Amino acid sequence: MSKTGFKKDTVCVHAGSIKDSQFGGVNSPIYTSSAFEFLDQEDSQYPRYFNTPNQKAISDKICALEEGEAGMVLSSGMAAISTVFASLLKVGDHVILQEAIYGGTHYFAKTQLEKLGVTYTMVSGTSVEHYKNAIQDNTKVLYFETPGNPLLDIIDVEAMALLAKEHQLTSVIDNTFASPINLNPISFGVDVVIHSGTKYLGGHSDLCFGAVVTNNRIRQAMQNTAINWGGSLNGQTCALIERSLKTLALRVHQQNHNAMKIAETLYGHKSVDQVYYPGLPSHPGHEVAKRQMKGFGGMLSFSLGGGQRAEQYCRNLKLVATAVSLGGIESSVTIPSITSHAKLSAADREKAGINDHLIRLSVGIEDGEDLVSDLLQALG
Ligand SMILES: *Cc1c(COP(=O)(O)O)cnc(C)c1O
Secondary structure: OOOOOOOHHHHHHHOOOOOOOOOOOOOOOOOOOOOOOOOOOOOOOOHHHOOOHHHHHHHHHHHHHHOOOEEEEEOOHHHHHHHHHHHHOOOOOEEEEEOOOOHHHHHHHHHHOHHHOOEEEEEOOOOHHHHHHOOOOOEEEEEEEOOOOOOOOOOOHHHHHHHHHHOOOEEEEEOOOOHHHHOOHHHHOOOEEEEEOOOOOOOOOOOOOEEEEEOHHHHHHHHHHHHHHOOOOOHHHHHHHHHHHHOHHHHHHHHHHHHHHHHHHHOOOOOEEEEEOOOOOOOOOHHHHHHHOOOOOOEEEEEEOOOOOHHHHHHHOOOOEEOOOOOOOOOEEEOOOOOOOOOOOHHHHHHOOOOOOEEEEEOOOOOHHHHHHHHHHOOO
């Protein structure tokens, strides 16, 4: 149940909508203007001030879905991530980041934090104790993701939020993989939730945007940074995002359902070595996932047995697309060793459990049995 008193499926359809009082249409009108009247106005409206009607409509909807006080939508997931870092940090500060975060965030930390005069420590694994040990006197932010990419590692969200509170750190989670339908980190005490809307929120592989949901104080603090960094969206794109969000719960329910069915089928199959899915009792994070997630999500990975090469397997697929990115209505696979984790050395990949036989699957909304058939026929 959300703060509005409605369940998620209802929130997806109705929260934030702009009432069409002029014509009575059921959809939010699209306001295309980048120039607004200034006489007798309290605030000047402008796209890069993140306050135009369609920006506010989708920000309110995502905020209701994440059960937060205030939100902001930006032009990409990385715009959201970089704006959050720039808002929360100043020269001399220190950040703790999970080692296994999204590649783009890793790259941002490596190449941009130094320019801001910020130092960081990368922590590997899912143990909260390891994060605690990395805290320094000047640490300000604790940043993590769960489920992780590509092995769906699960971190205890409540324990991380508590650790941050005890040490006066701001906790930030990238909730892209779970989506607001499966995990609501703010309800566990996390301060800032980020989404790459390009994935599940958009859901049709045709939009690029990001979202931040947080409390009023941090949202206020972000405003000035966001205006200066300028990662804003126009009204037409916001209207497409609103349309996508209306079916988010419906899509994610089907993706959860399909992923579970696929994971159960692949698990124990003679041509499959390992299946990584938090919904399987064999997954090391299963118990924590069961406690904190409402569904186990549409992402899973598996490694091929019998020496079958991942590339050959992908070429055998007829229905499932071989495409980078995730969260779309169409199922797609990637090979982490040659895409997301190609920059790691072979030894580091092996250490992270990412071998040349590993396939990452983003499960779509197709019929589950059709997906299972295609995934099985491609096995060697
Ligand atoms: C894709 C992705 C991002 C970056 O989002 P963009 O919209 O591509 O900028 C950040 N985090 C995660 C987990 C992602 O999958």
